[in-house]
Amino acid sequence: MKLTPVNKVEDITHEDFKQKYYDSMKPLVIKGLSKEWPAYNKWNWNYFKEVVGETNVAVYNNIKNDAYTPVNKADDRMRFGDYLNMVEKGPVGLRIFLFNIFQHAPQLVNDFIWPEHLMNGFVKRFPMLFVGGAGSVTHMHFDIDLSHIIHTQFAGRKRVLLFPNEEQFNLYRKPWEVMSFVDFENYSDKDKNKLQLESFPALGLARGYETILEHGETLFMPAGYWHHMEYLDSGFAMSLRAMQPSLSGKIHGAWNLFGMRTIDTFMKKTAPLWWYNYKKSKTFSMANNQLKEHLQYAISAD
Numbered sequence: 001m002k003l004t005p006v007n008k009v010e011d012i013t014h015e016d017f018k019q020k021y022y023d024s025m026k027p028l029v030i031k032g033l034s035k036e037w038p039a040y041n042k043w044n045w046n047y048f049k050e051v052v053g054e055t056n057v058a059v060y061n062n063i064k065n066d067a068y069t070p071v072n073k074a075d076d077r078m079r080f081g082d083y084l085n086m087v088e089k090g091p092v093g094l095r096i097f098l099f100n101i102f103q104h105a106p107q108l109v110n111d112f113i114w115p116e117h118l119m120n121g122f123v124k125r126f127p128m129l130f131v132g133g134a135g136s137v138t139h140m141h142f143d144i145d146l147s148h149i150i151h152t153q154f155a156g157r158k159r160v161l162l163f164p165n166e167e168q169f170n171l172y173r174k175p176w177e178v179m180s181f182v183d184f185e186n187y188s189d190k191d192k193n194k195l196q197l198e199s200f201p202a203l204g205l206a207r208g209y210e211t212i213l214e215h216g217e218t219l220f221m222p223a224g225y226w227h228h229m230e231y232l233d234s235g236f237a238m239s240l241r242a243m244q245p246s247l248s249g250k251i252h253g254a255w256n257l258f259g260m261r262t263i264d265t266f267m268k269k270t271a272p273l274w275w276y277n278y279k280k281s282k283t284f285s286m287a288n289n290q291l292k293e294h295l296q297y298a299i300s301a302d
Contacts, residue, residue, distance in 0.1 A: 001203055001204065001206045001207075001208065002206070002207050002208075003161070003207075003208055003209060003210045004207075004208070004209050004210075005209070005210065005211060006027045006028065006029050006160075006162065006209045006210065006211035006219070007026075007027075007028055007029065008028075008029040008030075008031055008211070008217075009028065009029070009030060009031065010030075010031050010032045011030065011031075011032045011033070012028070012030060012118075014117055014118060017118050017119075017220075018119075021220060021222075022118075022119055022148075022220075022222070025164065025222040025223075025225075026222065027162050027209055027211075027219065027220055027221055027222060027225065028219075028220045029211055029213065029217050029218065029219050029220075030217070030218045030220065031216070031217050031218075032216075033115060033152070033218040034112070034152050034154075034216050034217075034218055035216055036113070037111060037112040037113060038110070038111040038112070039108075039111035039112045039154065039238075040154075040216055042111055043111065043154050043155075043236075044155065045084050045087070045088055045155070048080070048084060048101075048236075049080075049081045049084050049085075051104075051105045051107075051108070052080050052081075052101055052104045052105050053079065053080055053081025053084070054079060054080070054081065055079070055080045055101075055104050056077055056078070056079060056080070057077065057078065057079075057080045057083065057096055057099055058076075058077050058096070058099075059075060059076050059077065059078060059083060059094045059095065059096055060075050060094065060095055060096070060097065061075045061093055061094055075094075076094075080096075083096065083131070084131075086133065087131065087132075087133040087234045088234065091133055091134040091135040091234075092132075092133025092134070092135070092136065092234070093133065093135055093136050093137075094132075094133060094136060095130070095131060095132035095133070095136040095137075095138065095231070096129070096130065096131040096132070097128070097130045097131075097138065099128060099129045099130070099131070100126060100127070100128055100129075101129045102127055109127070112127075112152075112238070114240065115150055115218075115240070118150075118220075119148065119242055120242070120245070121148075121242040121243040121244070121245060122240055122241065122242045123147070123241045123242070123243060126241060127238060127239070127240055127241075128238065128239045128241075129236060129237075129238055130151075130236060130237045130238070130239065131235075131236040132158075132229075132231035132234065132235065132236075133231060133234045134156070134231055134232065134233050134234045135230075135231060136230075136231045137185050137228075137229070137230050137231070138227070138228065138229040138230075139179065139180070139183070139184070139185070139228060140161070140171065140179070140180040140182060140184045140226055140227070140228040141178045141179045141180065141226065141227070141228075142165060142178050142224050142225060142226045142227070143178070143223075143224075143241075144178050144253070144256045144257055144260075144261060145241070145253040145254075145256065145257055146223045146224050146244060146249055146252055146253035146256065147223060147241040147242055147243055147244070147253065148220070148221070148222055148223050148241070148242040148243075148244065149219075149220070149221040149225075149239050149240070149241060149242075150218060150219075150220060150221075150239065150240040150241075150242070151213075151218065151219045151221060151237055151238070151239045151240075152216070152217070152218040152219075152237055152238050152239075152240075153213040153214065153215060153216070153217050153218075153219075153235065153237045154215065154216070154235070154236055154237060154238065155215060155233075155234070155235040155236050156215070156231060156232065156233035156234050156235020156236070157212055157213065157214055157215075157231075157232040157233050157235065158212065158213045158229055158230065158231055158232060158235060158237065159188075159210070159211075159212050159229070159230040159232055160210065160211050160212070160213060160219065160227060160228070160229050161184060161187060161208065161209075161210050161227065161228040161229075162208050162209040162210065162211075162221065162225050162226065162227050163206060163207070163208035163209075163225065163226040163227075164207075164208070164222075164224075164225060164226075165223075165224030165225060165226065167206050167207065167208065167226065168226070169202065169286040169287055169289070169290045170202045170203060170205045170206040170287065170290055171203070171206055171226055172200050172202065172203075172283050172284070172287055173283065174279050174280075174283060175278075175279045175282050175283065176260055176263060176264040176267070176279065177260075177264055177279070178256070180226070181200070181280065181283055182196060182200050182203065183196070184196075184228040185230070186230075187228070200287070201287075201291060202287035202288070202290045202291050205290060205291070205294055208226075212232070213237070223244050223249060223253075
């Protein structure tokens, strides 16, 4: 893998953002976007326990989904306040994602400003909270609806690994899913990364980005970007979603949500092992084709 640091800026104009990042589909970290929001200083563990501590939430462990498990299936449920108490005490391999906290505490929408000076198309019904204990992991995937994402870190640090969507075959994408067969947990460990390359050789062709998000920093993640996130500290973040302006982008996202996912869930229920083995065979076939094309190009270049 070849990884490039994500560019970081304090602030950016609409013109520069559109030309250099939005139109060219490149990620960016904006350090100062959230500093004027009330949430920048107001949102903390105690505040969330006070306003939504009694809410029952789904929690997820670090285990990747398997042949029988639909994507995004919760591993347990508990009171949000109890979960936050666990997170505060120490490392917890549990996380919360896609939690629409604003349905339970609508007043929280007054604590941030939609960054419409950067782009349009925000889905204002669905700002989402993501919470994780130190050591919890969001495994490599891309967002199924193919939205652009504005992801702001409010507490703790998070290591983020990113790849453009077209790297899907080098990342061993599971057909009919948004997940990778590869486990990128602790990917920065050279010994473990070597083992991954031995099992998944096309990974060596992948070109992506990496960054560490600090408190208050905002990541622009273009539509369809693959991302893997590791909580270096217990923390939480908020994602704002914006639809792609093109009709084709909207249609593709809708197909993923209502077509592809429905078919995959049905097959996992009716023929889980056959479906898993078919997808694995297809995945490695596509990855091997990538390796062959790369080798042929290298030979012709010589």
